[in-house]
Amino acid sequence: MTMPGKTEGKGRPGSGLSSPPASPGLHHPGHRPGVPTAVRLAGVSRRYEIGGGTVYALRDVDLEIDEGEFVVVLGPSGSGKTTLLNMIGALDVASGGTISVAGQELTGASRAELSRLRRNTVAFIFQTFNLFPTLTALENVQVAVEITDHAGGARATAEAALAEVGLADRRLHYPAELSGGEQQRVAIARALATGNPILVADEPTGDLDYHTGVQVLDILQQQSRAGHTVIVVTHNREISRIADRVIELSSGHVVSDGPPAGGRADVADLRW
Numbered sequence: 001m002t003m004p005g006k007t008e009g010k011g012r013p014g015s016g017l018s019s020p021p022a023s024p025g026l027h028h029p030g031h032r033p034g035v036p037t038a039v040r041l042a043g044v045s046r047r048y049e050i051g052g053g054t055v056y057a058l059r060d061v062d063l064e065i066d067e068g069e070f071v072v073v074l075g076p077s078g079s080g081k082t083t084l085l086n087m088i089g090a091l092d093v094a095s096g097g098t099i100s101v102a103g104q105e106l107t108g109a110s111r112a113e114l115s116r117l118r119r120n121t122v123a124f125i126f127q128t129f130n131l132f133p134t135l136t137a138l139e140n141v142q143v144a145v146e147i148t149d150h151a152g153g154a155r156a157t158a159e160a161a162l163a164e165v166g167l168a169d170r171r172l173h174y175p176a177e178l179s180g181g182e183q184q185r186v187a188i189a190r191a192l193a194t195g196n197p198i199l200v201a202d203e204p205t206g207d208l209d210y211h212t213g214v215q216v217l218d219i220l221q222q223q224s225r226a227g228h229t230v231i232v233v234t235h236n237r238e239i240s241r242i243a244d245r246v247i248e249l250s251s252g253h254v255v256s257d258g259p260p261a262g263g264r265a266d267v268a269d270l271r272w
């Protein structure tokens, strides 16, 4: 479903973006001609100088992600997955290379431009949910809508988003009164309610059991079908089977990029 107030006058999420078409130089399997690019990284590195040595969290990463793609970033702990998401969400700054998100060049962007991108373009879902404990489910979602620039009817939008994740009847509960899976669904509702076209999820099922993890993945997959760009980070190879495209990281490098090995699976077929 589409939520009231979310995409009014804009068609599907992301269609209002004015990003240029994919550039021919960057590796991008499965790119469909004419579909705008949501995320582009060229030669991106992130270095840390520690104790006289240099650690590369990301090294020379080139990639493009189309609007509406459902991408899983797969890699072991320490491979650079969170660093990559933080770059895309403008929560961290590259040491080298260039990044553009929804047509906005991040390198050299002003603080105000980066802040606008964080509020209006990218929505984060975290492994540990990160809900405010003293706010109800509804209030947690509503505050996220209120800080965007497309707020308007924040309460109605928040209620619709909670209904979309199947939590209408839990909206007045506090996080401590909800199961882990329900808390993560509130966090997803919070991301959806912003109307931001790019959803990024960092190990969203890492703290959930199999059953609730599958529910969460199902919601994320539905969002990609509704036109969102969805980027899910995981160390769990099984989860990558439901993606359109799997980008595998190892020691800060992209080591493979393409459709899931063995073909795409339904969420219901996953086992872990």
Ligand code: ADP
Pocket: 048, 050, 055, 056, 057, 075, 076, 077, 078, 079, 080, 081, 082, 083, 084
């Ligand atoms: P992942 O999410 O795949 O587990 P991260 O992106 O968190 O990996 O980290 C990638 C690498 O960068 C790791 O080796 C990690 O130790 C290093 N790293 C991340 N943040 C910092 C930091 N603030 N200082 C030093 N090293 C860091």
Ligand code: MG
Pocket: 081, 082, 083, 202
């Ligand atoms: Mg991580």
